Amino acid sequence: MRQIGDKFDVLVILVFLLLVSTISKASVSKEGFKQCEHIVKQWASSSLDLEVKDDKHVLQNLLFFLHVPRTGGRTYFHCFLKKLYASSLECPRSYDKLRIDPRKPKCRLLVTHDDYSMMSKLPKDETSVVTILRNPIDRVFSAYEFSVEVAARFLVHPNLTSATRMSGRLRSKNTISTLDIWPWKYLVPWMREDLFARREARKQKGNSVVASTNPYDMEEMVMPLHEYINNPIARDIIHNGATFQVAGLTNNSYLTEAHDVRHCVLKYQSLGDYVLKVAKKRLDDMLYVGLTENHKESATMFANVVGTQAISQFTGSGSHGDDAANNNSEQRSSLLESDFDNTYHHNNSSYEKPSQISSVERGEVTKENMTVGKLMDVYESCISNLRKSQSERRVNSLKKISPANFTKEGRRQVSEALLQEITSLNSLDVELYKYAQMIFANQHKLMLQNKVVTNQQYHGFDELYSAFSWEAISIAVSVLFVLLFAILFVTAKRRTSKLKL
Numbered sequence: 001m002r003q004i005g006d007k008f009d010v011l012v013i014l015v016f017l018l019l020v021s022t023i024s025k026a027s028v029s030k031e032g033f034k035q036c037e038h039i040v041k042q043w044a045s046s047s048l049d050l051e052v053k054d055d056k057h058v059l060q061n062l063l064f065f066l067h068v069p070r071t072g073g074r075t076y077f078h079c080f081l082k083k084l085y086a087s088s089l090e091c092p093r094s095y096d097k098l099r100i101d102p103r104k105p106k107c108r109l110l111v112t113h114d115d116y117s118m119m120s121k122l123p124k125d126e127t128s129v130v131t132i133l134r135n136p137i138d139r140v141f142s143a144y145e146f147s148v149e150v151a152a153r154f155l156v157h158p159n160l161t162s163a164t165r166m167s168g169r170l171r172s173k174n175t176i177s178t179l180d181i182w183p184w185k186y187l188v189p190w191m192r193e194d195l196f197a198r199r200e201a202r203k204q205k206g207n208s209v210v211a212s213t214n215p216y217d218m219e220e221m222v223m224p225l226h227e228y229i230n231n232p233i234a235r236d237i238i239h240n241g242a243t244f245q246v247a248g249l250t251n252n253s254y255l256t257e258a259h260d261v262r263h264c265v266l267k268y269q270s271l272g273d274y275v276l277k278v279a280k281k282r283l284d285d286m287l288y289v290g291l292t293e294n295h296k297e298s299a300t301m302f303a304n305v306v307g308t309q310a311i312s313q314f315t316g317s318g319s320h321g322d323d324a325a326n327n328n329s330e331q332r333s334s335l336l337e338s339d340f341d342n343t344y345h346h347n348n349s350s351y352e353k354p355s356q357i358s359s360v361e362r363g364e365v366t367k368e369n370m371t372v373g374k375l376m377d378v379y380e381s382c383i384s385n386l387r388k389s390q391s392e393r394r395v396n397s398l399k400k401i402s403p404a405n406f407t408k409e410g411r412r413q414v415s416e417a418l419l420q421e422i423t424s425l426n427s428l429d430v431e432l433y434k435y436a437q438m439i440f441a442n443q444h445k446l447m448l449q450n451k452v453v454t455n456q457q458y459h460g461f462d463e464l465y466s467a468f469s470w471e472a473i474s475i476a477v478s479v480l481f482v483l484l485f486a487i488l489f490v491t492a493k494r495r496t497s498k499l500k501l
């Protein structure tokens with residue numbers, strides 16, 4: 001009897017302890033939420049209380065191109081910006097955080113994957129920000145494919161040791177490679193290690209029959225997409241990446257508090273709304289927001305909004321920097337290799353000088369003579385060359401993991417469930433993208449109006465914008481129509497009733 005009583009006591013104590021511990025855990029996590037909410041709110045309010053820029057349509061002295069990875073920003077950099085801005089005007093080492101010095105005097109163009117927190121190092125009032133956004137699902141696919149593509153180039157090496165040693169040697173030379181640039185400096189080595197492991201496993205097994213026909217789920221050859229998107233690294237870097245980058249909260253942020261905010265938001269989804277709000281406000285204040293999908297319109301708009309002003313800045317003030325261009329100590333670094341890695345182009349792994357763009361494209365069209373029309377012409381031929389070389393490189397690289405090949409047909413084999421999963425992992429980006437589409441539509445309207453009113457003047461843009469809303473006009477027109485119709489109807493009715501009388 002006594003023993004049973006003892007056992008009972010022990011049980012009661014155990015249950016009690018269990019209860020206490022769960023309750024205290026719950027309260028800790030509740031406290032955690034409260035604390036996180038405080039941190040995120042604090043950050044959001046300090047990020048939002050900057051007042052509206054009233055001259056956001058005017059190109060300032062410094063153009064900051066916030067390049068969200070895999071949105072096609074490279075095209076804009078090579079085929080627009082480099083035609084407009086002399087190399088000497090480019091901020092040094094745009095893609096290389098370690099050596100960046102944005103305060104380089106006279107530097108007028110900064111193109112980087114660094115996030116919005118970079119603004120803390122720039123003169124705010126003299127900086128215009130532009131960016132391009134892309135449908136989040138396509139962006140995730142593209143990030144996956146590019147990780148694989150770059151990593152697969154290393155498969156020319158017999159083993160991982162020799163591959164990493166070689167890339168270390170290349171990096172010590174005075175160039176920037178994809179492996180130096182966030183986020184690829186995390187994504188590529190991760191994928192590279194994985195590719196070598198899979199190749200090793202195939203060797204061990206001997207016969208390597210690939211069962212799947214779905215390139216996004218071919219685990220013998222390459223990490224399947226579903227595995228990629230659920231890895232903590234992808235959660236850290238890829239999902240909602242556009243929102244985090246525009247908000248200045250990537251894991252590459254300059255802001256010390258950003259990392260706490262980020263962790264809180266990743267932990268408590270509901271806090272994402274604050275981040276979204278800040279990101280939307282930032283888009284509102286940008287000089288230009290393009291969309292990867294609406295490529296043609298985006299490019300035209302870029303030429304009209306940014307191009308025209310850059311051209312008139314240079315011709316107007318005569319402060320064009322070609323006089324300083326002879327000091328070419330920075331020139332070599334300025335090629336954006338992020339999406340453009342030529343370092344591993346050839347299978348013999350010797351270093352190759354980046355990107356031999358033909359001299360015509362390189363902007364022998366002197367920048368002083370540049371017009372929007374010419375800019376568009378140069379752009380067209382530039383992108384077609386760029387695309388060609390890009391697709392060649394991709395095909396060559398993916399050969400190494402054949403039969404895996406990322407094609408349109410392959411994409412159709414991706415299950416609806418997986419697409420859903422990507423969407424829900426990127427819910428903030430989905431919202432931000434919708435918002436960007438709205439801004440884009442407005443910009444487009446504005447550009448068309450402006451073309452009608454005057455081709456050159458960008459001042460008075462804001463007045464135009466507020467006083468001249470198409471919505472208001474269309475509402476007024478509809479009201480008029482309704483009135484007209486009503487009058488006609490009434491008179492017609494009167495007539496018929498008169499007839500009856």
Ligand SMILES: *[C@@H]1O[C@H](CO)[C@@H](O)[C@H](O)[C@H]1NC(C)=O
Binds near residue numbers: 158159161162
């Ligand atoms: C990796 O490859 C290099 C070059 O062929 C070779 O010297 C080295 O022994 C290899 N290492 C391993 C661990 O197999």
Ligand SMILES: *[C@@H]1O[C@H](CO)[C@@H](O)[C@H](O)[C@H]1NC(C)=O
Binds near residue numbers: 233234237
């Ligand atoms: C950023 O994310 C990568 C990948 O998860 C990680 O290795 C790295 O340590 C992170 N950096 C910071 C500053 O958190």
Ligand SMILES: *[C@@H]1O[C@H](CO)[C@@H](O)[C@H](O)[C@H]1NC(C)=O
Binds near residue numbers: 327
């Ligand atoms: C070229 O740039 C370097 C540093 O970037 C500077 O020390 C040097 O004086 C410059 N030379 C000319 C001719 O501007």
Ligand SMILES: *[C@@H]1O[C@H](CO)[C@@H](O)[C@H](O)[C@H]1NC(C)=O
Binds near residue numbers: 348
């Ligand atoms: C390496 O390149 C040479 C010519 O550039 C080619 O003949 C050879 O097949 C290539 N080797 C591999 C493994 O791709």
Ligand SMILES: *[C@@H]1O[C@H](CO)[C@@H](O)[C@H](O)[C@H]1NC(C)=O
Binds near residue numbers: 348350
């Ligand atoms: C690798 O290519 C370079 C030039 O691209 C060439 O000079 C060198 O001989 C090549 N090496 C091998 C082993 O093919």
Ligand SMILES: *[C@@H]1O[C@H](CO)[C@@H](O)[C@H](O)[C@H]1NC(C)=O
Binds near residue numbers: 369
């Ligand atoms: C640029 O314009 C100047 C005069 O305005 C002219 O002399 C020069 O030939 C033009 N250059 C090009 C490449 O059109």
Ligand SMILES: *[C@@H]1O[C@H](CO)[C@@H](O)[C@H](O)[C@H]1NC(C)=O
Binds near residue numbers: 395406
């Ligand atoms: C992969 O697909 C592309 C077309 O999308 C094709 O040109 C290429 O030859 C394919 N590669 C292989 C190894 O089948």
